[in-house]
Amino acid sequence: MVEIKTAKTHKGKRELEKRAPKLVESGKKTLILHGTKTSGVLNAVLKEIYHLKKDCAIKYSRKNENIKPFESGGETSLEFFSLKTDCSIFVYGSHSKKRPDNLTIGRTYDHHIYDLVEVGVENFKPMESFSYDKKLAPKEGSKPFITFVGEGFENVEELKHLKEVLLDLLRGEVVENLNITGLDRAYVCTAVSSNKVFLTHCALRLKKSGTVVPRMELVEVGPSMDLVVRRHRPPNDSLRKEAMKTSREKPKKKEKNVKKDAIQGKIGNIYIPDQKIGEMALPNKAKGIKRERREAKLKNESGEHASKRKKDD
Numbered sequence: 001m002v003e004i005k006t007a008k009t010h011k012g013k014r015e016l017e018k019r020a021p022k023l024v025e026s027g028k029k030t031l032i033l034h035g036t037k038t039s040g041v042l043n044a045v046l047k048e049i050y051h052l053k054k055d056c057a058i059k060y061s062r063k064n065e066n067i068k069p070f071e072s073g074g075e076t077s078l079e080f081f082s083l084k085t086d087c088s089i090f091v092y093g094s095h096s097k098k099r100p101d102n103l104t105i106g107r108t109y110d111h112h113i114y115d116l117v118e119v120g121v122e123n124f125k126p127m128e129s130f131s132y133d134k135k136l137a138p139k140e141g142s143k144p145f146i147t148f149v150g151e152g153f154e155n156v157e158e159l160k161h162l163k164e165v166l167l168d169l170l171r172g173e174v175v176e177n178l179n180i181t182g183l184d185r186a187y188v189c190t191a192v193s194s195n196k197v198f199l200t201h202c203a204l205r206l207k208k209s210g211t212v213v214p215r216m217e218l219v220e221v222g223p224s225m226d227l228v229v230r231r232h233r234p235p236n237d238s239l240r241k242e243a244m245k246t247s248r249e250k251p252k253k254k255e256k257n258v259k260k261d262a263i264q265g266k267i268g269n270i271y272i273p274d275q276k277i278g279e280m281a282l283p284n285k286a287k288g289i290k291r292e293r294r295e296a297k298l299k300n301e302s303g304e305h306a307s308k309r310k311k312d313d
Helices: 010-019 040-052 076-085 157-170 237-243 287-312
Strands: 030-034 057-063 089-094 102-109 112-125 145-149 185-191 196-207 215-233 258-261 265-268
Touching: 030 040, 030 076, 040 057, 040 089, 040 102, 040 112, 040 215, 076 089, 076 102, 076 112, 089 157, 102 157, 102 237, 112 157, 145 157, 157 185, 157 196, 157 215, 185 215
Parallel strands: 030 057, 030 089, 145 185
Antiparallel strands: 089 102, 102 112, 112 215, 185 196, 196 215, 258 265
């Protein structure tokens, strides 16, 4: 029997609510794992991916023997790590004679495997092999452009699936508004053939164009590699339908002390603390006191004038 643990504190309940599936998703975290056997190229690739997604990625350096994503029963460890780290995307690297320099990129829904794409890495070039002005180096955590070049991303089923996975892996947090001056990087994915994609990372150089929108130039800063699609497993229709649910209207935050009435409209309650006027310190030279003194002085003067008149009479 599997023991089901429930939260006993309010803090634990809030953490479980954060990890639960949401209609409006927040930024997705990436989990990077090593297989039983890896190569030097594959270790460098995983290191570069972690460096590009350092703000929202977790990397495990130990070797994992029980992870076999495409085999039944080999997904248990992946789902356990996904639940433990609250990561919805994972990158798993393995190396064998049959599939050298193998990368498995997958997504999870409710901490269960949603879909998988297996690619082979060829012609890998790390960041150190590129020479460029270090002032152009992209900043950590900046929002990237992602471009997909080639008809294969619209016609070939494997490349369509790879495009969806790469978008989730590289785009970071979804935002509504973006400042152009904050854009400093771009990922360029080019479909070389029906099963091969060239991926490179470029820095953006903004130059004057005579208009409001600046002219942009790409400077390759690395890493770059060829991704050869080997195996892929798309999600089934029922799971896709459940995971793609969206709300027509965004959930609104609860407004405190506000009611809505059909006749009066929006009604708000305002709470004012008790005013202790007796304990309030009044200033020495208050306008009201000055006026009272002035009026008293005028009365006294009028009284003196009246008494003098009587004496004269």
